[in-house]
Amino acid sequence: xxxxxxxxxxxxxxxxxxxxxxxxxxxxxxxxxxxxxxxxxxxxxxxxxxxxxxxxxxxxxxxxxxxxxxxxxxxxxxxxxxxxxxxxxxxxxxxxxxxxxxxxxxxxxxxxxxxxxxxxxxxxxxxxxxxxxxxxxxxxxxxxxxxxxxxxxxxxxxxxxxxxxxxxxxxxxxxxxxxxxxxxxxxxxxxxxxxxxxxxxxxxxxxxxxxxxxxxxxxxxxxxxxxxxxxxxxxxxxx
Numbered sequence: 001x002x003x004x005x006x007x008x009x010x011x012x013x014x015x016x017x018x019x020x021x022x023x024x025x026x027x028x029x030x031x032x033x034x035x036x037x038x039x040x041x042x043x044x045x046x047x048x049x050x051x052x053x054x055x056x057x058x059x060x061x062x063x064x065x066x067x068x069x070x071x072x073x074x075x076x077x078x079x080x081x082x083x084x085x086x087x088x089x090x091x092x093x094x095x096x097x098x099x100x101x102x103x104x105x106x107x108x109x110x111x112x113x114x115x116x117x118x119x120x121x122x123x124x125x126x127x128x129x130x131x132x133x134x135x136x137x138x139x140x141x142x143x144x145x146x147x148x149x150x151x152x153x154x155x156x157x158x159x160x161x162x163x164x165x166x167x168x169x170x171x172x173x174x175x176x177x178x179x180x181x182x183x184x185x186x187x188x189x190x191x192x193x194x195x196x197x198x199x200x201x202x203x204x205x206x207x208x209x210x211x212x213x214x215x216x217x218x219x220x221x222x223x224x225x226x227x228x229x230x231x232x233x234x235x236x237x238x239x
Contacts, residue, residue: 003064008152016222029093035101039065046074053077084113091123097130103197115212122238131231156184202232
Protein backbone atom coordinates (compact mmCIF):
# COMPACT_ATOMS: atom_id res chain seq x y z
CA UNK A 1 0.00 0.00 0.00
CA UNK A 2 2.92 2.40 0.52
CA UNK A 3 3.42 2.78 -3.23
CA UNK A 4 -0.26 3.54 -3.80
CA UNK A 5 -0.40 6.26 -1.16
CA UNK A 6 2.89 7.71 -2.37
CA UNK A 7 1.40 7.98 -5.85
CA UNK A 8 -1.84 9.50 -4.55
CA UNK A 9 -0.03 12.20 -2.61
CA UNK A 10 3.05 12.87 -4.77
CA UNK A 11 2.83 11.51 -8.32
CA UNK A 12 0.78 14.39 -9.76
CA UNK A 13 3.31 17.01 -8.66
CA UNK A 14 5.16 18.46 -11.67
CA UNK A 15 5.92 22.05 -10.63
CA UNK A 16 9.54 21.24 -9.72
CA UNK A 17 10.46 19.14 -12.75
CA UNK A 18 11.92 22.02 -14.75
CA UNK A 19 14.38 22.71 -11.92
CA UNK A 20 15.69 19.13 -11.84
CA UNK A 21 15.80 18.96 -15.65
CA UNK A 22 17.81 22.17 -15.84
CA UNK A 23 20.25 21.06 -13.15
CA UNK A 24 20.74 17.65 -14.77
CA UNK A 25 21.33 19.29 -18.12
CA UNK A 26 24.00 21.58 -16.71
CA UNK A 27 26.12 19.05 -14.81
CA UNK A 28 28.28 16.32 -16.28
CA UNK A 29 28.01 12.80 -14.93
CA UNK A 30 25.29 10.55 -13.54
CA UNK A 31 22.42 11.71 -11.33
CA UNK A 32 21.51 10.40 -7.88
CA UNK A 33 17.84 10.87 -6.86
CA UNK A 34 17.57 10.70 -3.06
CA UNK A 35 14.16 9.72 -1.69
CA UNK A 36 13.17 8.68 -5.21
CA UNK A 37 9.85 7.15 -4.21
CA UNK A 38 8.12 5.45 -7.12
CA UNK A 39 10.19 7.40 -9.65
CA UNK A 40 8.41 10.67 -10.28
CA UNK A 41 11.69 12.52 -10.98
CA UNK A 42 14.04 9.62 -11.73
CA UNK A 43 11.89 8.35 -14.61
CA UNK A 44 11.49 11.84 -16.04
CA UNK A 45 15.26 12.37 -16.11
CA UNK A 46 15.97 8.88 -17.44
CA UNK A 47 13.53 9.50 -20.28
CA UNK A 48 15.67 12.52 -21.19
CA UNK A 49 18.79 10.38 -21.52
CA UNK A 50 20.38 10.86 -18.11
CA UNK A 51 22.16 8.08 -16.21
CA UNK A 52 20.00 7.97 -13.05
CA UNK A 53 20.20 6.07 -9.79
CA UNK A 54 17.19 6.18 -7.49
CA UNK A 55 17.64 5.62 -3.75
CA UNK A 56 14.92 5.23 -1.13
CA UNK A 57 14.60 3.52 2.25
CA UNK A 58 11.19 2.04 1.36
CA UNK A 59 11.63 -1.20 -0.58
CA UNK A 60 8.06 -1.17 -1.92
CA UNK A 61 8.60 2.24 -3.52
CA UNK A 62 11.90 1.17 -5.09
CA UNK A 63 10.30 -1.99 -6.48
CA UNK A 64 7.54 0.12 -8.03
CA UNK A 65 10.20 2.32 -9.65
CA UNK A 66 11.98 -0.72 -11.09
CA UNK A 67 8.71 -2.05 -12.52
CA UNK A 68 7.82 1.26 -14.12
CA UNK A 69 11.28 1.70 -15.59
CA UNK A 70 11.03 -1.76 -17.17
CA UNK A 71 7.54 -1.02 -18.50
CA UNK A 72 8.76 2.21 -20.10
CA UNK A 73 11.93 0.67 -21.50
CA UNK A 74 14.13 2.88 -19.32
CA UNK A 75 17.30 2.06 -17.44
CA UNK A 76 17.32 3.32 -13.83
CA UNK A 77 19.68 1.87 -11.24
CA UNK A 78 18.12 1.54 -7.79
CA UNK A 79 19.18 1.12 -4.19
CA UNK A 80 17.23 0.50 -0.99
CA UNK A 81 19.12 2.51 1.61
CA UNK A 82 18.94 5.33 4.13
CA UNK A 83 20.04 8.72 2.78
CA UNK A 84 22.06 9.18 6.00
CA UNK A 85 24.24 6.09 5.62
CA UNK A 86 24.35 4.74 2.07
CA UNK A 87 27.37 3.37 0.21
CA UNK A 88 27.00 2.88 -3.55
CA UNK A 89 30.62 2.48 -4.66
CA UNK A 90 30.39 5.15 -7.36
CA UNK A 91 30.38 8.93 -7.73
CA UNK A 92 27.86 11.29 -9.27
CA UNK A 93 27.91 14.66 -10.95
CA UNK A 94 24.56 15.63 -9.44
CA UNK A 95 22.57 14.55 -6.41
CA UNK A 96 19.03 15.81 -5.90
CA UNK A 97 16.68 15.69 -2.93
CA UNK A 98 13.16 16.65 -4.08
CA UNK A 99 9.93 16.91 -2.07
CA UNK A 100 11.50 18.06 1.24
CA UNK A 101 13.33 14.76 1.87
CA UNK A 102 15.94 16.68 3.89
CA UNK A 103 13.18 17.80 6.29
CA UNK A 104 12.28 14.21 7.18
CA UNK A 105 15.57 13.40 8.95
CA UNK A 106 14.76 14.39 12.52
CA UNK A 107 16.97 17.43 12.95
CA UNK A 108 20.57 18.64 12.46
CA UNK A 109 22.26 15.31 13.25
CA UNK A 110 20.32 13.49 10.55
CA UNK A 111 21.01 16.26 8.05
CA UNK A 112 24.74 16.21 8.87
CA UNK A 113 24.86 12.48 8.17
CA UNK A 114 23.03 12.94 4.88
CA UNK A 115 25.38 15.74 3.81
CA UNK A 116 28.43 13.61 4.64
CA UNK A 117 27.06 10.58 2.76
CA UNK A 118 26.25 12.63 -0.32
CA UNK A 119 29.61 14.42 -0.31
CA UNK A 120 31.39 11.04 -0.37
CA UNK A 121 29.45 10.18 -3.53
CA UNK A 122 29.97 13.40 -5.50
CA UNK A 123 32.73 14.10 -7.97
CA UNK A 124 34.82 17.18 -7.12
CA UNK A 125 32.73 20.10 -8.27
CA UNK A 126 29.60 17.94 -8.24
CA UNK A 127 26.30 19.53 -7.27
CA UNK A 128 23.81 18.65 -4.55
CA UNK A 129 20.37 20.31 -4.80
CA UNK A 130 17.81 20.03 -1.99
CA UNK A 131 14.20 21.25 -1.88
CA UNK A 132 12.96 22.80 1.37
CA UNK A 133 9.39 23.93 1.96
CA UNK A 134 9.23 27.70 2.45
CA UNK A 135 5.71 29.00 3.27
CA UNK A 136 5.11 27.67 6.78
CA UNK A 137 6.51 30.65 8.67
CA UNK A 138 3.48 32.69 7.64
CA UNK A 139 0.95 30.13 8.87
CA UNK A 140 -0.69 30.14 12.27
CA UNK A 141 -1.05 26.98 14.34
CA UNK A 142 -4.79 26.99 13.70
CA UNK A 143 -4.67 27.47 9.95
CA UNK A 144 -6.07 24.58 7.92
CA UNK A 145 -5.10 23.47 4.46
CA UNK A 146 -7.75 23.68 1.74
CA UNK A 147 -9.90 20.53 1.98
CA UNK A 148 -9.13 19.34 -1.56
CA UNK A 149 -8.21 15.64 -1.71
CA UNK A 150 -5.56 14.07 -3.90
CA UNK A 151 -7.36 11.29 -5.78
CA UNK A 152 -6.22 8.26 -7.79
CA UNK A 153 -8.09 5.26 -9.25
CA UNK A 154 -6.34 1.90 -9.58
CA UNK A 155 -7.73 -1.57 -10.27
CA UNK A 156 -11.25 -0.43 -9.53
CA UNK A 157 -10.31 1.12 -6.17
CA UNK A 158 -10.58 4.86 -5.60
CA UNK A 159 -7.96 6.33 -3.25
CA UNK A 160 -8.13 9.83 -1.81
CA UNK A 161 -5.90 11.68 0.62
CA UNK A 162 -7.17 14.91 2.13
CA UNK A 163 -4.88 17.39 3.92
CA UNK A 164 -6.62 18.43 7.12
CA UNK A 165 -4.28 20.83 8.91
CA UNK A 166 -0.72 21.89 9.63
CA UNK A 167 0.30 22.23 13.28
CA UNK A 168 3.51 23.02 15.08
CA UNK A 169 5.31 20.39 17.15
CA UNK A 170 8.45 21.87 18.69
CA UNK A 171 10.94 22.53 15.88
CA UNK A 172 8.80 20.72 13.32
CA UNK A 173 5.52 20.99 11.46
CA UNK A 174 3.06 18.12 11.39
CA UNK A 175 0.74 17.68 8.41
CA UNK A 176 -2.40 15.71 9.20
CA UNK A 177 -4.07 13.77 6.37
CA UNK A 178 -7.14 11.57 6.04
CA UNK A 179 -6.63 8.61 3.69
CA UNK A 180 -9.70 6.87 2.28
CA UNK A 181 -9.92 3.86 -0.03
CA UNK A 182 -13.18 2.79 -1.66
CA UNK A 183 -13.28 -0.78 -3.02
CA UNK A 184 -14.96 -1.71 -6.32
CA UNK A 185 -18.03 -2.86 -4.34
CA UNK A 186 -18.23 0.39 -2.39
CA UNK A 187 -16.61 -0.58 0.91
CA UNK A 188 -14.81 2.31 2.61
CA UNK A 189 -11.49 2.03 4.42
CA UNK A 190 -10.17 5.07 6.26
CA UNK A 191 -7.12 6.06 8.29
CA UNK A 192 -5.48 9.18 9.61
CA UNK A 193 -1.78 9.72 8.99
CA UNK A 194 0.77 12.40 9.82
CA UNK A 195 3.89 13.67 8.10
CA UNK A 196 6.46 15.50 10.23
CA UNK A 197 8.76 18.03 8.56
CA UNK A 198 11.66 19.72 10.34
CA UNK A 199 11.39 23.49 10.32
CA UNK A 200 14.37 24.36 8.14
CA UNK A 201 14.96 27.80 6.56
CA UNK A 202 17.08 27.64 3.43
CA UNK A 203 19.77 29.82 5.00
CA UNK A 204 20.11 27.42 7.96
CA UNK A 205 20.62 24.48 5.60
CA UNK A 206 23.23 26.45 3.68
CA UNK A 207 25.15 27.14 6.91
CA UNK A 208 25.08 23.46 7.84
CA UNK A 209 26.27 22.52 4.34
CA UNK A 210 29.16 24.99 4.48
CA UNK A 211 30.29 23.43 7.76
CA UNK A 212 30.15 20.03 6.02
CA UNK A 213 32.56 21.19 3.31
CA UNK A 214 30.17 22.31 0.57
CA UNK A 215 30.25 25.56 -1.33
CA UNK A 216 26.92 27.38 -1.61
CA UNK A 217 25.60 28.29 -5.07
CA UNK A 218 22.61 30.49 -5.95
CA UNK A 219 19.27 29.01 -4.94
CA UNK A 220 16.48 28.00 -7.27
CA UNK A 221 12.77 28.49 -6.54
CA UNK A 222 9.74 26.30 -7.15
CA UNK A 223 6.59 28.41 -7.11
CA UNK A 224 3.59 27.32 -5.10
CA UNK A 225 0.53 26.07 -6.95
CA UNK A 226 -3.13 25.85 -6.05
CA UNK A 227 -2.52 22.35 -4.65
CA UNK A 228 1.11 22.37 -3.45
CA UNK A 229 3.34 24.58 -1.34
CA UNK A 230 6.34 26.27 -2.89
CA UNK A 231 9.97 25.37 -2.25
CA UNK A 232 13.40 26.90 -2.12
CA UNK A 233 16.01 24.69 -3.77
CA UNK A 234 19.35 24.98 -2.00
CA UNK A 235 22.20 24.29 -4.43
CA UNK A 236 25.58 23.12 -3.11
CA UNK A 237 28.95 22.31 -4.67
CA UNK A 238 31.26 19.53 -3.47
CA UNK A 239 34.75 20.81 -2.69
